[in-house]
Every structure is written in C-alpha cells, then in structure tokens.
Amino acid sequence: MAIVYQKSKALTDAELHYCPGCTHGIIHKLVAETLEELGIIGTTVGIAPVGCSVFAYNYFTCDMMEAAHGRAPAVATGVKRTHPDLSVFTYQGDGDLAAIGTAEIVHAAMRGEKITTIFVNNAIYGMTGGQMAPTTLVGQKATTAPYGRQKEHYGSPIRMCEMLSTIDGCTYAERVTVTDVANVVKAKKAIKKAFTLQQQGAGFTFVEVLSTCPTNWGLSPLKAIDWLKDNMIPYYPLGVYANRTEEAK
C-alpha cells in the first residue's frame, strides 16, 4: 500500500500532552515538517518555554533545551552565538513571551539574533489554569480576571507582531493562524520562510500563531475556533508585519 501521509521525522514518538482541540499539536507538526523538508533536523537546536509547550523538548527529534520562563530568546542567543552554523528556534507562548520574557524577545529582535521564534498566542495562561495574559482580550474572562479584562485596570492587550516589526533587527514577522486548512497551509509557509531566512543568515524571524485554548476558554474545540475567528483575528489581524529581506527591497 502506498504511504500517503506519515509523521514527520522531526517528531518523536512521545504522546503529546496537549488538551483535546488545542492547536499546539498542529503547530508542532508544521515546525517539524519544516525542519525535515529543509533537511536541518540534525543541525537545529530548539528552545522550549515554560507554559503549555514546556514539554516541547520531548516532541522534537532535534537537540532541545528547556529554558526558564520567558528566557528562551536569551538561551537561543547563547546557542546561536557560540554555534552560528546551527539553526536555532524558540517556541513560546504568550505568557512566556509577552509578559515575563518581554525584555528578552525585544532585545533578541534588536540585536537581530539569527534565530526563529514561533510565538503561540492563545490569549491566556494555559498550563497554570487560565489566568489573564497580556494578550487576553478586553472583556475576556480569565481566572484572574473573573469580571473580564478591564481596560481601565490592565490596559489593552499587547500586539507583539506589530511591536517587534518596528525593530530594525526583525527581518521577518508574520501573524498566522491554524483554524482551517487554508490557514494551516499559510502558517506552514510562514514558518518555512522564517527558517529558510535564518539559514540564509538573515536576522531575527518571528511567526505568531493565533491558537485556541478550548479548556481554559471553556469552549468546545469547534466553538473555540469560531471564537478565535470572531474575537482574536479582528484584534490581532493576520498578515506580514515586517519583511526586511533582500527580496522585499
């Protein structure tokens, strides 16, 4: 029988711990396929964050490191600056990247670190049980925002793609989602582009993926996808935010 589909060689056989309906699995798959297609599994080091994807180091067959909360871009800097020939990526959630790790991501971009960051934005702290994130939408309920996020109390959610795109060292920044096949294909393209640019020696590359959290949003997986489309995409529009590549010039 002909093989029509098989798991990427960049994924281990470990069983994913993610909740049913969570889109981390799809995003892992896209990263893994990219590593395999570019032939860089053996020359890549991935940095896992703290948060839902804390165990990402168990899922990829490339060398992996587990960073302290928010520090993945600094850890990646340490790897890349000592091993410039390796491909280095961080895989971070919104609590990790947009709250505790804001300084690290901004300065990695500023230095034009030749790393790729996959930023999974699900507008909530998943692993710790649904607390408010800097990306939580105004009015969105969280366990630490039981009345919904109030703008006068916490301000408006932070848009990382937009913010990082203002930094010269950020070669490429794109926001994608994985809510349907068409968007999954676009997300794959963005991730592959980021890794390809890194291989070509470009500066900091950043792909934000809008992701669902059915468990902490209190929605079924399908309703979570609808909620993402109806609420997150209007506030976090999809698209390319920074493209300082040669081809763009």
Place this chain on the structure above:
Amino acid sequence: MAKELWKGNEAVAQAAIRAGCKYFFGYPITPQNEIPEYFSKHLPLVGGCFIQAESEIAAINMVYGAAGSGARVMTSSSSPGISLKQEGITYIACAELPAVIVNMMRGGPGLGNIAPSQADYFQATRGGGNGDYRTVVLAPATIQEAADLVQEAFDIADYYRNPVVVLADGMIGQMMEAIEWRDPKKRELPQKTWAANGTFDKREHNIINSLFIDAGDCTVQNKKLEEKYRAITQNEIRYDLSGDEEPEVVLVAYGTTSRIARAACIQLKEKGIKASLFRPITLWPFPEKALHDEAQKPSVKAVVTVEMSMGQMVDDVKIAVNGIKPVEFFGTGGGTIPTPQQIVQKIVTVVGGK
C-alpha cells in the same frame, strides 16, 4: 616568566581567555566593569563573542544556552547583579552545565554601594536560587590567585558539570598587583557528549533540562546531584594555614580580609599573642575538617572569624568548630574595610593581652 602588573578585573578576564573561554555574556555594574570591557576588546580578536545583554537575567540565560551547547562560557557581575542571576544559576546547576560566574562583591543589601564587601557569602555558598543545589565557590585573596583560580574554575566546571563561582570583592577587582601567568594543573576532562549542539543525524537528541515533573524523577536527580557534591567535597577542598603552630587564637578569614588579618597577626605577635590564620580558598566545599583540627589544638583558646560582612562565614566556622572552642566574630558591613588594629583589638578582648 616575568611578572606583569595587572588590574584584578582585567586579570580575571585574561585568565578566562587563557583558559579557552571564548564567550562572555554580561551586563554593566560597578565594581566589575573592566571584566566585560576587557572581553569586549579581546574576544573578537580570538574568534570569540562578547554580548552585553539587556539584563543580568538575560546574560545568565545566554550562559545557559552557550554552556548547554558545549561552549566554555562565563559571566561576571557584582552583588545586586548576581542576585538577578540566581534564577539562571539554579537552572544551570540542575541541568548540570559547566559555567563560571565571577562576583566582585560590593556593599549591600539592596543597591548598597560600590565599596568592597563580603556580604554575598550566604548567597554564594547556600545558593540564592531555589532548590537543593551547590556551586563550587573559589575565593582568591590576591590577583595572582584570582588569575590562577579563574583558569582552574573552567576545568572544575567541566569536570563536574557544575557552575563554579569565583567570589572576590571590589578591592580585588580594582587593585593592581604583579602576577605571573601560569597554567592550572592538568585535568582529564570528559567529552561533552551531553551537549545540545546538533545531532547531525548521528545520535538521539540531547535535551538540556531542569524540569522533572515526576517527583520520583526529581528525587533521582537530586540524589545524583548530591553524589556529585559529595565527590566535590572529597576532592576540591582548599585552604591555606599560616602563622604560629601552637596558636592561642585562630583567625579565620578569606579573600581581601585574610590579607588584613595577616597584618593583624604580625601585630599580635609583637604583643606576644600567638595566632594562626586559617584562610578557606574554597568557601564551598568549606574546609570543615581542617579547621576543626586547627581549633582542636590544645593551645587554642578561641577562634575568631573576620569578614567584611555582619557575620556570614562565621556560621560555617561554628559548624566546623562544633562547640569545642568558643567562636567569636568581628566584621564590618556595608562596604567598610576593617583595619588590622580593629582586628587586634577584638582579639585582645577575646584572649587577653596588653
């Protein structure tokens, strides 16, 4: 080799480069700025990389990444900056990564001041980070010793896969002394087969990690670390003992303070008080048995600890002496340097004399 005049901080950086450290990640803080400055000038010349990070927190995590991928790497800072690095140090210790961390201590707590101090003894020897871990702590008293110990620190770190702290103070960082460059004793260092530096499709993936979500697994890791710490305690204890062989009083001091205590010993001799000076070179592992043996001598009436702190190492001295002789303390906190006269005065009140 002819002696050369070196400033402490610059000697530390040059010693690291001599030891093959090509990577430095740091953040400015007085009184250790000459260390990053020296690296920023010299690392590019040896094909290395210097990064001034956005914070001490980022710097220590860059060290984690570099060490985790197998590079010889160090960072340096001074007291408040070392506080910020503690998170990274406990991760480095748990993930068993070799790295060297230099602390040119200054007055504290808080922002304190930029004067020499020894008030980070607890932080260095007890671990300012969370969990059961140990860092080897080397305490040079001269620029020569700083140059020697920094070089050896990298070998110790590699040999045990453990962070090594070089604990000095602003005095050692800022002053100049004549030193001779010499190599540390040769150690057979293990290959870094554990490093996350690319599988090159030739082995299973390596994972650098400090997360052991299963309590049983975490216990196993703790026991593994404990065994390593026991080996370090057996193999690496260093101290220097000088002065009278039948002392009435044993002075215990490390680093800069040991030099002031040495001057005090000369004055004590003139007063007819016999004193020995016990100088721990490793603060962890602490030379507990050697100090106990010294205190046990029948001639010894008391043990006096002198520190540029309000009393930190004195706890280890008490553990070592274990009640067999009285342990007294003299210290100056907040960046003040004790004088030999003050130390002599303290000892006269303890053991008597003119």
